Amino acid sequence: MALSIQDIAEEIVGREGGYVNDPDDPGGATNHGVTIHTMRRLGLDLTGDGRVDSADVRALDRAGAVEIFLDHYFRRPGIDRLPECLQASVFDMQVNAGAHAVRILQRVLRDMGQAVAVDGVIGQQTVAAARAAEGQAGRRLADIYGIARRNYYFRLADRRPASRKYARTRAGRKGGWIRRAEEFIAPRYHMSPTDFRERTAGWD
Numbered sequence: 001m002a003l004s005i006q007d008i009a010e011e012i013v014g015r016e017g018g019y020v021n022d023p024d025d026p027g028g029a030t031n032h033g034v035t036i037h038t039m040r041r042l043g044l045d046l047t048g049d050g051r052v053d054s055a056d057v058r059a060l061d062r063a064g065a066v067e068i069f070l071d072h073y074f075r076r077p078g079i080d081r082l083p084e085c086l087q088a089s090v091f092d093m094q095v096n097a098g099a100h101a102v103r104i105l106q107r108v109l110r111d112m113g114q115a116v117a118v119d120g121v122i123g124q125q126t127v128a129a130a131r132a133a134e135g136q137a138g139r140r141l142a143d144i145y146g147i148a149r150r151n152y153y154f155r156l157a158d159r160r161p162a163s164r165k166y167a168r169t170r171a172g173r174k175g176g177w178i179r180r181a182e183e184f185i186a187p188r189y190h191m192s193p194t195d196f197r198e199r200t201a202g203w204d
Helices: 005-016 036-042 054-059 062-075 084-097 100-111 124-137 140-159 161-167 176-182 193-203
Strands: none
Touching: 005 062, 005 084, 036 054, 036 062, 062 084, 084 100, 084 124, 084 140, 084 176, 100 124, 100 140, 124 140, 140 161, 140 176, 140 193, 161 176, 161 193
16 A cells, blocks of 8 residues: 555654754754754744744654645645655655755656756646656656665765765665665665675775
8 A cells, every 4th residue: 555645754754863963964953854944944933932943943843843844845845746656755855855856856857858947846847747757667767766866865975975974874884865765766776785885985
């Protein structure tokens, strides 16, 4: 049985974990995956002291985080207008990387021969291109997107050494970013441990 979008939002919150404030994470203070920047943008002064700071991030509960994701990361960006096979992965990536989620999709669509601007916005052009691509590739479109998403994480870690801990564990295994991308693609497209070590060998 396919998961509902509500289920997916609950899974995202569960995956993101509780309050963290990692100095290597440009998102800053984060709780249940919701960053302080998002809370400031939405004006979520949960403590009622007239400002949005880390105390408000700490005060955010799980149910509030789920609703933020559903409203501001799924419905408002228009992810619900995309083919169903893409929605879960693009939604998850939107939470993780904002408009980069849609830009990755738009580059995939262009590579598949669709005429679409790479602007991070889901408009009628992107929706039509995604539906046409689904007609070409079927369910495999989700795999193509997931692989592109994984490659985005690798490139980000290539450029930013401080972010490599999100892509590779201290033991040299796949980190959270890579495991997260691969949750949405078929097992046959998952990287083997050997391929992963070879891809990240230059980080040593």
